Amino acid sequence: MKRDxxxxxxxxxxxxxxxxxxxxxxxxxxxxxxxxxxxxxxxxPYLTDCYGNASSVHEWGIEARYGVEKARVQLGQLLGVxxxxxxxxSCGSESNNTILRSVAHQHSSEGCHIVTSSIEHPCxxxxxxDLESSGSVAVTWIDPEEHGVIDPDKIGKAIRPDTRLVSVMxxxxxxxxxxxxxxxxxxxxxxxxxxxxxxxxxxxxxxxHLGDLDLDFATFSAHKVYGPKGIGAFYAKDPTSxxxxxxxxGQENRLRAGTESVPFIVAFGAAAEKAFRVQNEEAGVxxxxxxxLQSRLIEGIPEAVVCGQAAERLPGTLCICFPxxxxxxxxxxxxxxxxxxxxxxxCSANQSKPSxxxxxxxxxxxxxxxxxxxxxxxxxxxxxxxxxxxxxxNLVKQQxxxxxxxxxxxDLLSLCD
Amino acid sequence: xxxxxxxxxxxxxxxxxxxxxxxxxxEERYGNPSSPHHFGGSIEGDLSTARQKVAALIGASPKxxxxxxxxxxxxxxxxxxxxxxxxxxxxxxxxxxxHSAVLVQCRELEKMGIDVTYLPVDSEGTLNLSDLEKSxxxxxxLVSIMxxxxxxxxxxxxxxxxxxCQDRGILLHVDGVQAVGKAPIxxxxxxxxxxxxxxxxxxxxxxxxxxxxxxxxxxxxxFWGGNQERxxxxxxxxxxxxxxxxxxxxxxxxSIREDSGRMRLQRxxxxxxxxxxxxxxxxxxxxxxxxxxxxxxCFDRVEGExxxxxxxxxxxxxxxxxxCLSHKLEPSHVLxxxxxxxxxxxxxxxxxxxxxxxxxxxxxxxxxxxxxxxxVRSLTRRVGRS
Numbered sequence: 001m002k003r004d005x006x007x008x009x010x011x012x013x014x015x016x017x018x019x020x021x022x023x024x025x026x027x028x029x030x031x032x033x034x035x036x037x038x039x040x041x042x043x044x045p046y047l048t049d050c051y052g053n054a055s056s057v058h059e060w061g062i063e064a065r066y067g068v069e070k071a072r073v074q075l076g077q078l079l080g081v082x083x084x085x086x087x088x089x090s091c092g093s094e095s096n097n098t099i100l101r102s103v104a105h106q107h108s109s110e111g112c113h114i115v116t117s118s119i120e121h122p123c124x125x126x127x128x129x130d131l132e133s134s135g136s137v138a139v140t141w142i143d144p145e146e147h148g149v150i151d152p153d154k155i156g157k158a159i160r161p162d163t164r165l166v167s168v169m170x171x172x173x174x175x176x177x178x179x180x181x182x183x184x185x186x187x188x189x190x191x192x193x194x195x196x197x198x199x200x201x202x203x204x205x206x207x208x209h210l211g212d213l214d215l216d217f218a219t220f221s222a223h224k225v226y227g228p229k230g231i232g233a234f235y236a237k238d239p240t241s242x243x244x245x246x247x248x249x250g251q252e253n254r255l256r257a258g259t260e261s262v263p264f265i266v267a268f269g270a271a272a273e274k275a276f277r278v279q280n281e282e283a284g285v286x287x288x289x290x291x292x293l294q295s296r297l298i299e300g301i302p303e304a305v306v307c308g309q310a311a312e313r314l315p316g317t318l319c320i321c322f323p324x325x326x327x328x329x330x331x332x333x334x335x336x337x338x339x340x341x342x343x344x345x346x347c348s349a350n351q352s353k354p355s356x357x358x359x360x361x362x363x364x365x366x367x368x369x370x371x372x373x374x375x376x377x378x379x380x381x382x383x384x385x386x387x388x389x390x391x392x393x394n395l396v397k398q399q400x401x402x403x404x405x406x407x408x409x410x411d412l413l414s415l416c417d
Numbered sequence: 418x419x420x421x422x423x424x425x426x427x428x429x430x431x432x433x434x435x436x437x438x439x440x441x442x443x444e445e446r447y448g449n450p451s452s453p454h455h456f457g458g459s460i461e462g463d464l465s466t467a468r469q470k471v472a473a474l475i476g477a478s479p480k481x482x483x484x485x486x487x488x489x490x491x492x493x494x495x496x497x498x499x500x501x502x503x504x505x506x507x508x509x510x511x512x513x514x515x516h517s518a519v520l521v522q523c524r525e526l527e528k529m530g531i532d533v534t535y536l537p538v539d540s541e542g543t544l545n546l547s548d549l550e551k552s553x554x555x556x557x558x559l560v561s562i563m564x565x566x567x568x569x570x571x572x573x574x575x576x577x578x579x580x581x582c583q584d585r586g587i588l589l590h591v592d593g594v595q596a597v598g599k600a601p602i603x604x605x606x607x608x609x610x611x612x613x614x615x616x617x618x619x620x621x622x623x624x625x626x627x628x629x630x631x632x633x634x635x636x637x638x639x640f641w642g643g644n645q646e647r648x649x650x651x652x653x654x655x656x657x658x659x660x661x662x663x664x665x666x667x668x669x670x671x672s673i674r675e676d677s678g679r680m681r682l683q684r685x686x687x688x689x690x691x692x693x694x695x696x697x698x699x700x701x702x703x704x705x706x707x708x709x710x711x712x713x714x715c716f717d718r719v720e721g722e723x724x725x726x727x728x729x730x731x732x733x734x735x736x737x738x739x740x741c742l743s744h745k746l747e748p749s750h751v752l753x754x755x756x757x758x759x760x761x762x763x764x765x766x767x768x769x770x771x772x773x774x775x776x777x778x779x780x781x782x783x784x785x786x787x788x789x790x791x792x793v794r795s796l797t798r799r800v801g802r803s
Contacts, residue, residue, distance in 0.1 A: 032449040032653060040443055047436055047622060053428040056736060057722075058729040060422070090486030090624065091652035097640030123642030123651060130641055223653060228443060230486065230624050230655020245640060247525055248489040248518030257518060258489035259428060259617060261624025264658070328453070335454035342452060 029377030071269025092221030176317025426769035467663025488615030498636030569702030570711025
């Protein structure tokens with residue numbers, strides 16, 4: 001396989017890159033992650049020499065097919081499931097929509113009720129709202145407890161005779177709070193109801209064994225786990241229960257049509273393989289780093305509120321509200337200092353609204369507006385903490401002393417992770 | 418062994434310039450375009466440049482381009498997106514020779530109570546426009562017709578189709594996956610409402626495509642999530658692929674005239690050479706207009722799959738038809754619709770050229786093919802046809 005030497009590979013002026021590299025701190029791993037160099041290494045041959053169509057029966061097709069199937073095995077190993085239960089898609093959103101629509105479609109004639117939480121990602125709640133508005137499903141939304149945890153008993157109580165699915169995320173993208181999915185699955189299964197979990201944020205950050213969690217469906221995205229953007233997957237314990245959303249050729253065992261995105265699937269496999277190798281150790285490191293960041297920030301701003309502090313959280317996620325501050329402004333101020341984080345607000349047409357997740361947790365809207373999410377990962381190290389804390393504390397104090405004018409228009413920021 | 422890759426209608430290699438354009442976005446410029454911090458420079462700007470380049474390739478405005486995961490998704494989005502906007506219209510018109518992205522979807526729609534008219538083609542693979550006129554009904558929601566056939570390369574008269582649809586006030590969706598980048602397409606001259614495009618047919622990576630939606634046309638998204646692609650297509654944008662697609666579109670636009678001229682000469686040389694050297698061979702859809710890079714032939718008394726396997730062993734890569742259907746051993750629905758006999762259709766081989774195909778490769782192919790066809794014919798004679 002040919003590969004250009006790293007020094008000649010791209011046209012960006014070296015100085016520009018170096019300036020950027022030396023200045024910046026990336027703490028937005030829940031939004032997206034850099035592609036791991038090992039992952040890039042694995043995918044490059046498929047971007048260049050091995051460009052066959054994986055559905056072709058000739059040598060070039062077989063080579064591409066091998067890449068795709070190897071990736072499926074790698075993802076299966078990370079998740080502890082047989083590879084034939086995994087289907088590649090273009091992203092987490094597509095995966096989630098496919099599962100929800102499949103269930104709605106399968107039960108369209110007999111009535112379909114779905115129980116979910118009020119802290120799901122927009123691709124879950126908007127899909128359910130659409131299905132609800134077309135009369136295909138009825139939805140019950142369960143609010144989390146104070147610390148952001150969904151109570152399995154409340155899920156159980158919401159289940160009706162026509163309930164076909166319980167869908168609760170494994171870890172929340174904003175707070176990092178990990179949900180008691182196994183307990184939720186037990187409650188649902190006891191009543192004969194299938195369970196789906198959006199595990200996009202949890203994948204690679206905490207070990208996920210789909211068999212142990214006893215899930216019927218789960219969904220994943222590569223770009224949260226150091227793979228590239230534009231590739232996702234779903235797990236279906238029984239693949240025959242899936243109704244394809246994109247139809248055409250027979251790819252992905254007829255569950256998802258369209259020429260396989262071979263290089264990106266290979267990359268997802270390599271990312272899964274690396275996560276399988278390093279996730280335990282990495283989780284320990286990130287947990288320590290996050291806790292250090294958390295205590296140092298509270299030291300600097302004692303009235304700061306950590307969201308979901310009492311709950312089990314993803315190791316690298318810190319969602320912290322600075323009362324008297326607008327998180328969206330703080331994020332922009334931090335960006336000017338070369339620090340990439342995000343505010344607590346999720347994808348929404350009106351971004352000045354506080355996050356639906358934080359509000360559902362019972363955090364007062366004026367506090368929730370001051371939310372900033374730091375999400376740590378492979379791009380971070382201890383030596384970034386000092387500067388980060390000093391800068392953040394200074395900016396919070398500055399903003400309190402000089403609140404942004406009312407006439408100042410908020411940029412339309414749409415955080416979609 | 419030097420491989421001769423003649424399967425460019427299935428997929429193409431990533432152009433070196435495209436790979437160069439992609440790499441920074443797989444390395445340091447990894448930010449999420451929806452994030453406010455523009456990590457690694459303004460990624461939004463790169464997305465809009467890519468959008469402009471794809472738009473320029475087809476004579477569209479950037480705001481009419483919606484990126485998707487590929488041609489199949491674009492076709493699905495177009496057809497279902499239109500049908501769900503007005504559920505009182507329950508009829509669509511398409512052709513019998515469409516790609517599976519359209520055909521399989523249409524068959525599924527039939528199960529859901531949608532009427533589908535499949536227009537026939539003649540022995541040259543062309544449409545009879547009066548069939549189209551007659552098929553349109555008061556409740557027709559959409560006409561969905563491919564620009565170029567993926568197996569034969571036959572180009573449909575989209576200008577005339579467009580005029581008929583405009584006269585009758587019917588929306589027109591065109592599957593442009595094979596045509597875009599190979600045939601000159603200018604939507605300022607030809608009015609189309611929706612056009613599906615794929616990246617990997619024009620030397621961009623697999624996993625990215627686009628749907629052109631003419632300004633003012635409303636469609637419902639296939640699925641829901643964030644506000645990416647103005648809500649028409651949610652999901653974090655696959656930045657490297659989109660940037661690569663933009664670069665590929667730019668390259669295609671720059672060289673389309675030169676490339677298609679050269680490929681046409683090469684294809685014609687190949688066609689003539691095969692007909693001269695290999696008896697009992699027919700060309701499928703050989704009358705113009707046809708894509709300049711495509712040659713579909715049927716070798717009589719040949720099992721196409723056996724020939725392709727033998728070619729593969731000899732370092733020649735081609736296909737019997739659509740890769741998306743290649744695990745089926747049934748004869749091509751396109752050739753059957755053209756009236757090619759089932760047995761003859763079994764002997765179909767499709768050669769797809771690209772801008773990287775050289776004259777030497779054409780000569781090598783011509784020198785190798787006759788012996789391979791002979792070998793398969795003699796084997797077939799011995800074993801007999803089942």
